[in-house]
Each structure stands twice: as C-alpha cells, then as structure tokens.
C-alpha cells in the first residue's frame with residue numbers, strides 16, 4: 001500500500017491529483033467516500049481531473065464518456081475501461097493498494 005494524500009486535502013465533492021510511484025492519479029471525494037483512478041482517459045488520453053462527477057460516474061471532459069468510479073467500466077462505450085485503484089483509509093490517510 002502506498003500513501004497518496006490526507007483525506008482533509010480532498011474536499012467533499014472535490015478532487016486532488018497526486019503522483020504515486022510515477023503515476024498521476026485523481027482522488028475523488030463523494031460525501032466522504034474516496035475513489036482513485038488514473039488521470040488519463042482510456043479513450044484518447046484526455047486528463048480526467050477536470051471531468052464532472054455525478055451519480056458515481058466520472059465524465060471525461062473531452063468526449064463525455066462516463067466511467068463508473070467503482071469498476072472503471074465505461075457506460076458509453078464498453079471497449080474502454082478506466083483504471084481504478086482500490087483505496088484503504090487509515091485515520092486521515094488515503095492509501096492505494098495497487099499503485
């Protein structure tokens with residue numbers, strides 16, 4: 001497990017981009033639940049940190065594909081899957097299990 005950030009650094013309904021082991025990862029806080037995904041859209045590589053989060057999905061700002069933040073599955077084109085990193089919380093610290 002690798003430390004990514006403190007929960008207090010990721011505002012509720014907000015995001016934070018971190019670098020973990022050379023990977024750029026977006027942390028997302030939805031009502032205190034933290035999600036982590038790669039910051040590169042699997043479609044054409046657009047950064048995802050400015051995408052809109054709604055109903056558990058992150059929308060890519062470029063073409064609007066929606067990705068499930070739990071599974072990474074793309075709702076709009078199943079050929080694409082977003083890399084999701086399982087998260088573990090220790091006190092105020094966010095750790096990523098597989099980054």
Ligand code: FES
Pocket residue numbers: 041042043044045046060061062063064065
């Ligand atoms: S680059 Fe993300 S949907 Fe096309």
